[in-house]
Amino acid sequence: MKLDVNSLRYLSKDDFRVLTAVEMGSKNHEIVPVELIDSISGLKHGGSHKCIKTLLRYKLVHHDNARYDGYRLTSMGYDYLAIRALCSRGQISSVGRQIGVGKESDIFEVANDDGEIFVLKLHRLGRTSFRAVKDKRDYLGKRKNYSWLYLSRLAAIKEYAFMKCLYEHGFPVPQAIDQNRHAVLMTLVDGKPLVQVKRIENSRLVYESCMDLISRLASKGLIHCDFNEFNLLINDDNEVTLIDFPQMVSVAHLNAEELFDRDVNCIIRFFSKKIGYVPEQDPDLSAIRPAFTNIIKDIDEQLDVQLVASGYKKDAKDMKDLEAFVLNGESEDEDEEEEEEEEKEEEE
Structure with a gap:
C-alpha cells in the first residue's frame, strides 16, 4: 500500500484517538473488537463509530468480521501514527518525495519548519521474496503475538540505537535524529548508492575504505551482516x-x-564483477581481505555489549528473535537472486 499523506490533514484528534486505540488493542488481539476500541478511545455517544468510518475511508484500518466484529491497523495507519508523533515533537512538518525502496523499507525526504531536509525510513518487515517470506513466517511459528508491524518497530528501535552509537564513535553513517514506532529519522547524506556507480576513479582507495570499515566495525564488536553495494x-x-x-x-x-x-x-564480488577491479590482481594492495580471527583478538571497545546494556535493554529478548528472523534464510535467497541477475546480464 503506497503511502499517501494528503489525508493526514483531514483527520481529527478523535480520529487519532480511535486509531491509537486500535494500535493499543493490537497488543493482545490480532483483530481488535469494536467494544475494546470504544473502551480504549473513551469516546461517548458512538463517537468511535464515526471515526472508524473515516479511518476505513482512508484505508488506515481494515474491517474483519470473520469471527467477530473488529478491526486491525494497516501499514498506512501505522505510518500515520508515526508521522504524526514526529510532527508533534517538532521534528518534521512535511513529507516529500519517495527517494528509495529497500527490501524491507520505504525511504522519504521530509522537512522541518526551518526547511531543513531529512530522511525518513519506514521499516516494512515482511516485504521480500515469496520464498523468504515463507521461511520467515515459518520461523515465527507459534509466536502469534508478533506481527509485521511489531517486528518493524523492533527493527527501527535497533537501527536507531546502532546508528546513533556508530555516529557518536566516528563511523561514516547518517546521524540518527529521532525514532517512533517503525520510523527512523536521520540526516540526508551527500552521495548516491554504490550500486548505481559504473566507474570509480580510484577503485583501490574505495575498496580499501570498505574493507577498513568492515574491520573497524569488527574491532568494536560488530558485524553489519548486509555490507554490500546497496547499503x-x-x-x-x-x-x-x-x-x-x-x-x-x-x-x-x-x-x-x-x-x-x-x-x-560481497565487496570483493562487487568490485570484481561490476567495477572491473580485481583485488587479487592488484600487486600494490596492502591486504586483499581482513582476517576475522586477527581482528577480534584486539577488540578495544565492545559496542555490541554497550548497546544491549543500554540502547534497547527492555526489548533485548525480542531483539534476539528479530535478529534470528532477519537472518533466517536470507543469505541463501539473496545469493541465488544475485546469481540469477548476473546470469541475465551476461546473456544480454
Missing part, C-alpha cells in the same frame, strides 16, 4: 557512508565469522 553511499570525493543497520550482530554471534566473511565477499 553503501559514495560521494564525489569517493568517501563512503554506511546505511541500514537492523541486521547487525555481535562478534560473539554463533555464526560471526561466516557473517563477517559474507560481508567481505
Whole structure:
C-alpha cells in the first residue's frame, strides 16, 4: 500500500484517538473488537463509530468480521501514527518525495519548519521474496503475538540505537535524529548508492575504505551482516557512508565469522564483477581481505555489549528473535537472486 499523506490533514484528534486505540488493542488481539476500541478511545455517544468510518475511508484500518466484529491497523495507519508523533515533537512538518525502496523499507525526504531536509525510513518487515517470506513466517511459528508491524518497530528501535552509537564513535553513517514506532529519522547524506556507480576513479582507495570499515566495525564488536553495494553511499570525493543497520550482530554471534566473511565477499564480488577491479590482481594492495580471527583478538571497545546494556535493554529478548528472523534464510535467497541477475546480464 503506497503511502499517501494528503489525508493526514483531514483527520481529527478523535480520529487519532480511535486509531491509537486500535494500535493499543493490537497488543493482545490480532483483530481488535469494536467494544475494546470504544473502551480504549473513551469516546461517548458512538463517537468511535464515526471515526472508524473515516479511518476505513482512508484505508488506515481494515474491517474483519470473520469471527467477530473488529478491526486491525494497516501499514498506512501505522505510518500515520508515526508521522504524526514526529510532527508533534517538532521534528518534521512535511513529507516529500519517495527517494528509495529497500527490501524491507520505504525511504522519504521530509522537512522541518526551518526547511531543513531529512530522511525518513519506514521499516516494512515482511516485504521480500515469496520464498523468504515463507521461511520467515515459518520461523515465527507459534509466536502469534508478533506481527509485521511489531517486528518493524523492533527493527527501527535497533537501527536507531546502532546508528546513533556508530555516529557518536566516528563511523561514516547518517546521524540518527529521532525514532517512533517503525520510523527512523536521520540526516540526508551527500552521495548516491554504490550500486548505481559504473566507474570509480580510484577503485583501490574505495575498496580499501570498505574493507577498513568492515574491520573497524569488527574491532568494536560488530558485524553489519548486509555490507554490500546497496547499503553503501559514495560521494564525489569517493568517501563512503554506511546505511541500514537492523541486521547487525555481535562478534560473539554463533555464526560471526561466516557473517563477517559474507560481508567481505560481497565487496570483493562487487568490485570484481561490476567495477572491473580485481583485488587479487592488484600487486600494490596492502591486504586483499581482513582476517576475522586477527581482528577480534584486539577488540578495544565492545559496542555490541554497550548497546544491549543500554540502547534497547527492555526489548533485548525480542531483539534476539528479530535478529534470528532477519537472518533466517536470507543469505541463501539473496545469493541465488544475485546469481540469477548476473546470469541475465551476461546473456544480454
